[in-house]
Amino acid sequence: MTGTRRAAMFAMVLCALALSIAVPLRTYLSQRDELRDANAESDKLREQVAALEHRKSQLNDPAFVEIEARKRLHWVRPGETPYIVQLPGDENRNTESERPSGKPSANQSWYEELWQSVTHK
Template sequence: MSTTRRAAVLAIVVCALAFTLAVPLRTYLSQRAEISQQEQQQAHLRDEVARLQARQAALNDPAQVEAEARRRLQYVMPGETPYLVQLPEDTPQGQQQRARQQAEPGGAAWYEQLWSTVGH
């Protein structure tokens, strides 16, 4: 057999091996990447479960439930006097003024704003 024929046969064998190994290798690498992504997602979900279990344990405490009800729902116990503090920006006029200020990008220069507050 001549050397060129041997080289051609060897090249064909190498190409056949490369093609037979390429698909499983590609599958292996893509599965490794997917496993890594799933492990990250699993770690994230474990953290979330731990956070939710801590929140559940905190809500099993009646004092915590009472504090949440007072803070979120403004509940008061019988005999207590509730006070509602309303700041100027909480009124409808204050909200409109805040909306106007936000709607005006840049608005007036700082010295014009200062001059208007001086009471002209």
């Protein structure tokens, strides 16, 4: 009988140890996963910050801003003649709707018209 009592006591001690270790282990593993996810998100945000810093440095360059204005807004310098080149397959494309209007609307401010010309591609 003493053997079964010892076995039962050993089993109870073993179960108590397993339960006391299981909860902190589960917490450790879940926190480790959360830390890995947080580090991955932090790396992604660092990449976005680097890309935005690069874009900011580009926009500080007047030559780059001029290129973007010419490309996106179809701006030309005074005295230049703008040309639109049509490539094969552009027959169905309506270039007049893509070009910003030359005269401002009576009820819109200049920045509203500029924003509209940028968003209506």
